[in-house]
Amino acid sequence: MSQDERFQTEALEQLKEFLRIPSISALPEHKPDIQRAADFTEAALKRAGITETCQITRGGGNPLVYGAWTGAPGKPTMLLYGHYDVQPPDPLDEWKSPPFEPEQRGDDLFGRGTSDDKGQVWILVKAVERLMQLNGSLPVNVKFLIEGEEESGGESIETYVAERPAELACDAVVICDTEMFAAGLPTLTTGLRGLVYGEIAVEGARQDLHSGSYGGAAPNVLMAIAEILTALKHRDGRVLIPRFYERVKAPAEAELEAWRSLPFDENEYREKEVGSPKLTGEPGYSVLERVWARPTFEVHGIRGGFVGDGAKTVIPARASVKISTRLVPDQRPDEIVALIKEAIAAACPKGVKAEFKLLSSAPASVVDVSSPFISKACEALDAVFGRKTVFMRCGGSIPIAGSFREHLGVPSVLMGFGLPDDNLHSPNEKFHLPNLYRGIESVMKYLELLGR
Ligand SMILES: [Zn+2]
Known part of the structure; x- marks a missing residue:
């Protein structure tokens, strides 16, 4: 040997x-x-x-x-x-x-x-x-x-x-x-990529209510979460938070060119790694650009309401959702947090209060x-x-x-x-x-x- x-x-x-x-x-x-x-x-x-x-x-x-x-x-x-x-x-x-x-x-x-x-x-x-x-x-x-x-x-x-x-x-x-x-x-x-990760806590009525007695008059925090989320991200993949993309710096043309020559097969990636019938994401960008060089908005979990088997006719009073955005150069985490807060305030329907709590952040x-x-x-x-x-x-x-x-x-x-x-x-x-x-x-x- x-x-x-x-x-x-x-x-x-x-x-x-x-x-x-x-x-x-x-x-x-x-x-x-x-x-x-x-x-x-x-x-x-x-x-x-x-x-x-x-x-x-x-x-x-x-x-x-x-x-x-x-x-x-x-x-x-x-x-x-x-x-x-x-x-x-x-x-x-x-x-x-x-x-x-x-x-x-x-x-x-x-x-x-x-x-x-x-x-x-x-x-x-x-x-x-x-x-x-x-x-x-x-x-x-x-x-x-x-x-x-x-x-x-x-x-x-x-x-x-x-x-x-x-x-x-x-x-x-x-x-x-x-x-x-x-x-x-x-x-x-x-x-x-960098990261801003946090939780949106939403509060409505003083306590959970019966949907038969109060449905039609009382605010529903889970509907509020759905409204807020759809106001923050378009179904085509674009993030709708105002000024979110303002500082995004595109990769150099030489870098993009180099990515195009990598041995990457979109179908294989979809089938073997993602395992979904279609890929999603921002229109106009390649998959590698979308996962490496574009910022994102994702929802990780929603907590609230009745989640057991069977039916319970409740209008929940409190709920929360964990969200994150991946950041790219030159987005600044503090600034993005402020933009997220403003966007949530603007999207929050009447009758509920929504508050964003930051859990962690890092720049790209x-x-x-x-x-x-x-x-x-x-x-x-x-x-x-x-x-x-x-x-x-x-x-x-x-x-x-x-x-x-x-x-x-x-x-x-x-x-x-x-x-x-x-x-x-x-x-x-x-x-x-x-x-x-x-x-x-x-x-x-x-x-x-x-x-x-
Ligand atoms: Zn490691």
Whole structure:
């Protein structure tokens, strides 16, 4: 067995150990497992040759695992980000092998966290370890920041980044928590949508009323919710909130052109991923534009009224609806919240009161593709995968990328090695093992190029 093969085998065995820890951040009973996963991560950094390591806790939050190696004066400093926490595994009976007993089938490793994000954290750790083994030092300075609340929306990392920017000072961040556009196609994610998420609470009569006695005179809060929602979004997909699109910045023509050449089949996407008879959305935009570069308005849940079996003739007095909008550059979350509030007030029918309560928000972020941190990432990926790297955006949000930009003033390079069919957050999550090894190689190559 060659040295490289031995390294790969060992990396895989250690990753399996990492995966056996059920570090589910959303469930409080797994707090001890969270600690075990943090300890495991810290020990792995030490073994990789990272000298200064520690665990940082904010409030009652989960530990942030930090590690720094700054033995390359005059060279760039890269902050390497990932998360050791995972999503709950349910529904359990849909897993073909137990979620926390990683199983290799063919080239894939199955288990919760394989792709999101322990497998990708492992890429960062092992790339550094290998470089250290081969050269006794690293070509650049590195700081690791591996968090344990990514899947549960915790605020520890936000607070830490905002409070202690000096400790995290760096030239750019590498986020290893995204996917490739297709198997074998090296990909950088260059844009993330932002988010405004909140709840509209609607109040009508003092108490629930009998629809026989009062129907025809009393206001109905569920009808009010329906009226408000249809006033905020047109059935053709356009958002009707006044001035909602005012700041929307269109992607550059070159970016659109590049998207048109991606291997994307609308029918396959509709059948295999969405599973609906038709796709919906704003007229005049391609599917990729609609999910990457256009803002949205979605309804997530309505609470109120009688929802049991059978009939109850009630006019509900109170109800609420959870809504969100995905934001794109240059929309500003605070401004959008204000516009949503105005639009709700204007649409609210008489006899009821509607109030919007903000639950979370994050701005969209885009990476300047002309940055040398991006071009060197492309060069590294091109070399390892033997194909030209493509750019995609992500319709979701990674709020921490916005915080790195805001508090550290640096760009994030979203270099991810997951695949679209990795079943993130679902049963039978997997990681394509060739991507583990190519990922390690790519990060090694990237750090080498940055150190030249
Ligand atoms: Zn993740």
